[in-house]
Amino acid sequence: xxxxxxxxxxxxxxxxxxxxxxxxxxxxxxxxxxxxxxxxxxxxxxxxxxxxxxxxxxxxxxxxxxxxxxxxxxxxxxxxxxxxxxxxxxxxxxxxxxxxxxxxxxxxxxxxxxxxxxxxxxxxxxxxxxxxxxxxxxxxxxxxxxxxxxxxxxxxxxxxxxxxxxx
Amino acid sequence: xxxxxxxxxxxxxxxxxxxxxxxxxxxxxxxxxxxxxxxxxxxxxxxxxxxxxxxxxxxxxxxxxxxxxxxxxxxxxxxxxxxxxxxxxxxxxxxxxxxxxxxxxxxxxxxxxxxxxxxxxxxxxxxxxxxxxxxxxxxxxxxxxxxxxxxxxxxxxxxxxxxxxxx
DNA sequence: ATATCGCGGATATTGCAGATCCATTTAGTC
DNA sequence: GACTAAATGGATCTGCAATATCCGCGATAT
Numbered sequence: 001x002x003x004x005x006x007x008x009x010x011x012x013x014x015x016x017x018x019x020x021x022x023x024x025x026x027x028x029x030x031x032x033x034x035x036x037x038x039x040x041x042x043x044x045x046x047x048x049x050x051x052x053x054x055x056x057x058x059x060x061x062x063x064x065x066x067x068x069x070x071x072x073x074x075x076x077x078x079x080x081x082x083x084x085x086x087x088x089x090x091x092x093x094x095x096x097x098x099x100x101x102x103x104x105x106x107x108x109x110x111x112x113x114x115x116x117x118x119x120x121x122x123x124x125x126x127x128x129x130x131x132x133x134x135x136x137x138x139x140x141x142x143x144x145x146x147x148x149x150x151x152x153x154x155x156x157x158x159x160x161x162x163x164x165x166x167x
Numbered sequence: 168x169x170x171x172x173x174x175x176x177x178x179x180x181x182x183x184x185x186x187x188x189x190x191x192x193x194x195x196x197x198x199x200x201x202x203x204x205x206x207x208x209x210x211x212x213x214x215x216x217x218x219x220x221x222x223x224x225x226x227x228x229x230x231x232x233x234x235x236x237x238x239x240x241x242x243x244x245x246x247x248x249x250x251x252x253x254x255x256x257x258x259x260x261x262x263x264x265x266x267x268x269x270x271x272x273x274x275x276x277x278x279x280x281x282x283x284x285x286x287x288x289x290x291x292x293x294x295x296x297x298x299x300x301x302x303x304x305x306x307x308x309x310x311x312x313x314x315x316x317x318x319x320x321x322x323x324x325x326x327x328x329x330x331x332x333x334x
Numbered sequence: 335a336t337a338t339c340g341c342g343g344a345t346a347t348t349g350c351a352g353a354t355c356c357a358t359t360t361a362g363t364c
Numbered sequence: 365g366a367c368t369a370a371a372t373g374g375a376t377c378t379g380c381a382a383t384a385t386c387c388g389c390g391a392t393a394t
């Protein structure tokens with residue numbers, strides 16, 4: 001028997017902006033300390049829609065991952081050392097920290113509704129889904145931007161800086 | 168500094184139908200061997216929209232989790248022992264097996280585009296996101312419907328059967 | 335035969351991601 | 365001080381997928 005899964009899984013997918021911001025944060029991590037890059041520079045660097053990217057960068061600022069300075073020569077930089085920024089922080093800043101599986105307590109609905117005394121503990125299924133989400137978060141929490149930089153070729157930061165500031 | 172995450176995370180959330188079918192599969196696992204329950208019975212049991220639920224149940228049939236018999240007294244039953252059905256199989260049958268993070272290779276776009284020889288290996292960020300997805304899948308693969316039944320009170324199956332067949 | 339069920343296709347409806355624009359604020363530069 | 369470059373916040377538009385329903389077909393028990 002061959003399994004047939006839906007070809008496309010709309011609901012589960014992370015938005016594209018997740019990839020954008022992970023790469024943008026990695027790029028900012030390659031700047032010299034104190035240097036900034038504007039939303040327009042980052043958008044040019046990856047050929048992304050600038051206004052929308054700016055909105056997402058703001059979300060990272062609110063989450064404490066990035067710091068922003070306004071005015072000429074302003075822009076974004078990391079708000080803390082790269083070793084203190086986990087991928088989990090970035091992803092949850094962009095996509096929200098809400099667990100993907102939300103228990104709506106359907107065990108209390110319909111003809112099969114359980115009495116309240118049987119619902120003191122969390123739904124077993126919801127607990128298992130929460131376990132899986134915890135495993136996902138633990139995995140992402142174990143990787144920092146510094147780890148990512150460490151896996152890049154040593155020549156990457158210099159090239160990134162020159163291309164980012166060009167033009 | 169207090170973190171501010173988006174209150175709602177549309178893209179990441181699993182559809183509600185995931186919860187529906189996890190519960191429906193758990194319910195079917197409590198039937199006597201060979202017994203079936205119709206989509207209408209399951210919809211009544213949880214107060215769900217019957218036509219839509221039927222569609223999702225068909226997806227579980229295509230995935231080899233459920234077996235269906237047509238005609239009067241027909242309905243759905245597990246296609247294999249409960250110990251052989253993992254939560255991962257159910258979730259991926261409903262929501263698709265596509266990983267939530269899809270690498271669009273933006274490292275090859277824009278001014279910062281990397282040369283092809285730097286892209287032989289998979290993108291580091293994509294690899295880390297894939298690691299996290301693997302941890303999530305491993306967690307769900309480690310739980311079977313039999314495990315879920317084992318955590319239910321011993322009186323549950325009898326009550327489930329009687330309420331499901333009632334009316 | 336006929337009523338009961340699953341199956342497949344087609345079709346609304348709705349909410350959010352993706353995307354853009356503008357007015358405001360902030361802060362450097364001349 | 366005026367100008368300018370940048371982030372910030374609000375409002376808005378569009379496209380697509382999850383949700384939800386209906387109908388006709390086929391299968392099968394009684």
